[in-house]
Amino acid sequence: MESFPSTRAEALARLEHFLPEIPKYARHRNFVQPGHDNVSRLSAAIRHRLVTEEEVVAAVLEKHPFAAGEKFLQEVLWRGYWKAWLEARPQVWTQYLEACRRLENNLTEPVLKKIREVAVGKSGAGFMDVLARELMATGYLHNHARMWWASFWIHHRGLPWELGARHFFEHLLDADPASNTLSWRWVAGLQTRGKAYVANAGNIRKFTEPCLLALSGDIGIEDAHPIQKAALQYQEPPAVNPPQHLSAELPSLSEPAALILHDEDMTLETSPAKNLRPTR
Secondary structure, rough: OOOOOOHHHHHHHHHHHHHHHHHHHHHHHOOOOOOHHHOOOOHHHHHHHOOOHHHHHHHHHHHOOOHHHHHHHHHHHHHHHHHHHHHHHHHOOOHHHHHHHHHHOOHHHHHHHHHHHHHHOOOOOHHHHHHHHHHHHHHOHHHHHHHHHHHHHHHOOOOOHHHHHHHHHOOOOOHHHHHHHHHHHHHHHHOOOOOOOOOOOHHHHEEEEEHHEEEEEEOOOOOOOOOOOOHHHHOOOOOOOOOOOOOOOOOOOOOOOOOOOOEEHHHHHOOOOOOOOOOO
């Protein structure tokens, strides 16, 4: 767990430590290797705003020209894009939650057993089981590995994407409702017209450290494997007027007040309340 900063001080230190690696990030980011030190491992800290996207962007641009840090900055800002997209289409989140409840109540016991086996890494599918066990043990998977495993769940094992997304949401330290749900929709072919992600063995071999593949004996996804590609079709959810945001201005505190922290934003230091101090 020490690989993932759990305090603001640790997150700022991790950011400072990773800054020299930014120019190499675009070349190395897709490789899945032990320890994952080719990526920042700041995703959980950014998701819960121990550090903010604005702070990360400013730190990168202070050390490097934009061209050198462009790919890393794109990845940092994807989360904001996903959140804005889902905020304008809240029915996607509601429908996902409803589908999870409906599926659990209607799937047969053999299918539920298959889901449980795949989820905990007991499907017999080699490297896919290694990834499942890493997620359960650490609360993290490299982004490329998440794509492979989601594709395995949906297209190779023919399981409902909603329950796979819920499994990730329950176990990932950086689980974000928007990024997680919409990424699973993208793998399934629901999010972007004409796009579905189907993992293949060649890509996994290319981007995975051999010592990790050796843990399993086989990949679990073979190019000749019969793919049970989900019969999903692209859906364009209508956008709605986004909700009105609360003002960032603090009201006059003439009466006693309470400040509530929650896991969507845990950084008082960058909030409008940063200069407030308890009176008693």
